[in-house]
Amino acid sequence: MPAESESVEFGSRARGVRKALKLIVRDPAGLVGLVLVLALLIVAVFAPQLAPHDPLAQDLTNAKSPPAFSDGGSWEYPLGTDRLGRDVLSRIILGARVSVTVGFFGAAIAVALGMVMGLIAGFVGGRLDKALMSLVDLVLSIPYLIVVIVVAAVLGRSLFNVVMLFGVTASPLFARTTRGEVLRLREAGFVAAARSTGAKLPRILVRHIFPNLVGPLLTLATFEMSAMIFYEAGLSFLGLSVPPNIPSWGNMLDSGRRSLFTGLPWLSIFPGMAIALTGLSMNLLGDWLRDILDPRIRRARG
Amino acid sequence: MTVTSQPSRQSGETLVRVEDLHKHYPVRSLRVFGAQESAIRAVNGVSFEIRRGETLGLVGESGCGKSTTGRTLLRLEEPTAGHVWFEGVDLADLDGERMRMIRKRMQVVFQDSADSLNPRMSTGRAIAEPLHIYEMGTDAEIKAKVAELMELVGLNPAWAKRFPHEFSGGQRQRINIARALAIDPDFIVLDEPISALDVSIQAQVVNLLADLQTRLGLTYLFIAHDLAMVRHISDRIAVMYLGRIVETADANAIFEEPLHPYTQALISAVPLADPKRERTRIPIVLEGEVPSPGNMPPGCVFHPRCPQAVDRCRTEIPEYREFTPGRFVACHLVDEDGSHIIDRTGL
Amino acid sequence: MITPITPRQTARAGELILDVVDLRVSFDSPDGMVHAVNGISFELRSGESLGVVGESGSGKSVTMMSLVGLLASPPASIDGGTAILRDGDTAIDLLAAGRSEIRRIRGGRVGFVFQDPLSALNPTMRVGEQIAESVRKHRGLEDDEAEAETIELLRAVGIADPERRYRSFPHEFSGGMRQRVMIAIAMAGDPPIVIFDEPTTALDVTVQAQIVELVKTRLKQERGTAIVWITHDLAVVAGIADRVAVMYGGTIVESGPVDEIYENPQHPYTRGLLEAIPSADSDGTTRLASIEGSPPDLLVEPNFCPFQPRCRHAFDRCIDERPLLREVGEEHLIACHFDIDRGEPAR
Secondary structure: OOOOOOOHHOOOHHHHHHHHHHHHHHOOOHHHHHHHHHHHHHHHOOOHHHHHOOOOOOOOOOOOOOOOOOOOOOOOOOEEOOOHHHHHHHHHHHHHHHHHHHHHHHHHHHHHHHHHHHHHHHHHHHHHHHHHHHHHHHHHHHHHHHHHHHHHHHHOOOOHHHHHHHHHHHHHHHHHHHHHHHHHHHHOOHHHHHHHOOOOOHHHHHHHHHHHHHHHHHHHHHHHHHHHHHHHHHHOOOOOOOOOOOOOHHHHHHHHOOOOOOOOOHHHHHHHHHHHHHHHHHHHHHHHHHHHOOHHHHHOOO | EEEEEOOOOOOOOEEEEEEEEEEEEEOOOOOOOEEEEEEEEEEEEEEEEEOOOOOEEEEEEOOHHHHEEEEEEOOOOOEEEEHHHHHHHHEEHHHHHOOOOOOOEEEEOOOOOOOOOOOOOOOHHHHHHHHHHOOOOOHHHHHHHHHHHHHHHOHHHHHHHOOHHHHHHHHHHHHHHHHHHHOOOOEEEEEEOOOOHHHHHHHHHHHHHHHHHHOOEEEEEEEEOOOOHHHOOEEEEEEEEEOOEEEEEEHHHHHHHOOOOHHHHHHHOOOOOOHHHHHHOOOOOOOOOOOOOOOOOOOOOOHHHOOOOHHHHHOOOOOOOEEOOEEEOOOEOOOOOOEEEOOOOOO | OOOOOOOOOOOOOOEEEEEEEEEEEEEEOOEEEEEEEEEEEEEEEEEEEEEEOOOOOOHHHHHHHHHOOOOOOOOHHHEEEEEEEOOOOOEEEEEOOOOOHHHHHHHEEEEEEOOHHHHHHOOOOOOOHHHHHHHHHHOOHHHHHHHHHHOOOOOOOOOOOOOHHHOOOOOHHHHHHHHHHHHHHHHHHHEEEEEOOOOOOOOHHHHHHHHHHHHHHHHHHHOEEEEEEEEEOOOHHHHHHHHHEEEOOOEEEEEHEEEEEEEEOOHHHHHHHHHOOOOOOOOOOOOOOOOOOOOOOOOOOOOOOOOOOHOOOOOHHHHHHOEEEEEEEOEEEOOOOOEOOOEEEEO
């Protein structure tokens, strides 16, 4: 039997490693995104340890103090203090928890809910499929802001409510994507080959469907997380998210609003930067994930 | 170039038998009054037999239903009507578990080598999957078997960790073949296995298939549209048109003495790699195109394009009959003794 | 029968109308520079048919597309060579021509027919309109005359009921009919050269026979159009070409009159290809001689014979030095250091 000549062989081990390194180097933005997101996670998890001061502690003697690098500031409160003397840096660190909780758990719920719906719709088909997709359309048509206000008014302001709401309203995207992928994968040759060998449904799901769903869903989830963080900040700003005693970037923006042009701009700038930086890094990460999870498959020869 | 003669194919027992197989896809037409349910008759009454150790070539042009026949035979789709027997067992009688047992003995290789492999599964795992499905051995035993299979098809076993996109088309097809062989099947349906490959690679894969057949005593259903290649590898050939088989005979007989007018036109249309003969021969060029399977002509489905059609052909569907042993034709114009009543134009 | 509107008096039969010398094309890809075409030279005479044969990666399509400015200029770049098109008294280098010049030539002096008519035709524009557009542009006819001429063209390419079909959309046609439309568009400007890039690869064999017949009668015989037919199918070429050029790894490895190439191939690759294809009249007792190995890696700069890794006869000169075309018979050239008939290195 003719053996394939090694000299024209594509994709030897060494080449594979070199390729992965090239990908990172070629896309430093993705690397930046990854690093920043990891930093954010660490900050959120270890917030109480990392914060130099108690975010809720008031130090009226040092109230309205500017950031360390301006006149009148000190390194004891590196990013300044607010009207009640609370340390901005510590509040931002604690605020990260709110954002990360919303982003992470909200996305997780959306993915879980959406994936289940999409799998059922895609596999079972028929009337169940139609029913589920109608449900999805229903959710999509909900006027999100009104519901938020109603929920906040009736059930009170809480992070839990926000996370659940976001999870449910974002699930249609995942349901649709999953269903589309399932429909495509069902017809794929390797699924037919597995079926013709006698593989049963659980095996096909676990070995063939799920691994191919992970890529698209993970990428989407990253972008959704970023969106949710923005939305949460907006809700906080409107006072519809967490109760006011818990610092979040959004409600910091809200209270900083009054003083933006009256001498205390840092109360708005730093939370704003935190939001923007988080959103940016998640988007960079999402782009990078999409690139490494997909074109590697496409850049095939033969 | 080596010349080997094929081992003579004794008429072994019948391994696969298909009788009057139908596969229809219903189409609800958009009529306001009396919503009509017409159907696309992809496979419309197909019968054939394959003996153990032989290769039956199933040929035809697009829309003829050859791929659907293969899929329906394997029960990848449920037939609308008809029977499929494997070793004398009617597959319709089988429940889930017994069907799985039969599935171990029937395997398939598809045309699109990339689509047939899970892009996220390494080669070794892909080939091992059938073995895992049937729990045939410990992990170590399975690994050893995978290495053995890869060598059997001419692949370096060290490449088991690689992924499909790292291989060329020809190599991927070898992987698919290795996977098909994993659980020692008796029968393999090859659905256009080489059509998507380069010419020089096609020969490699066909040689491999022929070798494996001899070594392992395999039986093949070889579905293809490349007639020259089909002749090379098949013992017998069945020609399909619009869901029906129009002629079945020994491979050489189909080419040297085609009886059905469609077979004649098909053979005539195949170009020869010989400029002198190409210049002198007069090909039969058919008029028109294949009608869509949803819109089939009455009587003999080929009659609108048949250069030899007579009145009877427009109204009466010709019976698919055995004229001489092993020679089946569905045509009104073939005599009782199997000879054609009208001369075919020069080949 | 249509008489060509502009009788081709600009080039007498046999006169050289296209002279390509040392064409080089490369692509900038994420993996590096792909050396797609590495010094190709060939001639085309008026009224002659040149068959260009090669597998994927041989550079055959890239060569032709570069002549009519169809390569996107990054990532492709034309690194060298000339392609002189003789048009009556004028001569123009296609590779150096400006964009408006190329647009005039495309369709007017050089027609192009692609493999996949579905993507080459505008799905939202009626078929007749697409042909008429070309007629108006290259023949300067007014709307009414252009429409009449288009209907005649549709009739000439064998589309029944052309007046009605004028108003059809591409998706209403079958694959074969769409290809006929493409040919009609190519004929619209009555160019002296038409390049066909794998025009029948995706078509059924009987439809392919129809298209080949159409090209032979309408273009070759009736209009004396020079044809370049690009394909991987050596059998089709045998029926349509006067001369054949075999390409591998971006170079022409053998070229000559069609009879010579098929009866007396001198390059190991050509021989390998011919031995790898089963003839429609082989009886399956011979084993197909396959060419070992895989297609060439075009990322490497070709300072050696591109076929060397797979060549049975390769020796040290083949690795050090790129073979140039040399004459081995009347108008029969090969790029090889080996003398295959004598079984020893050449000269």
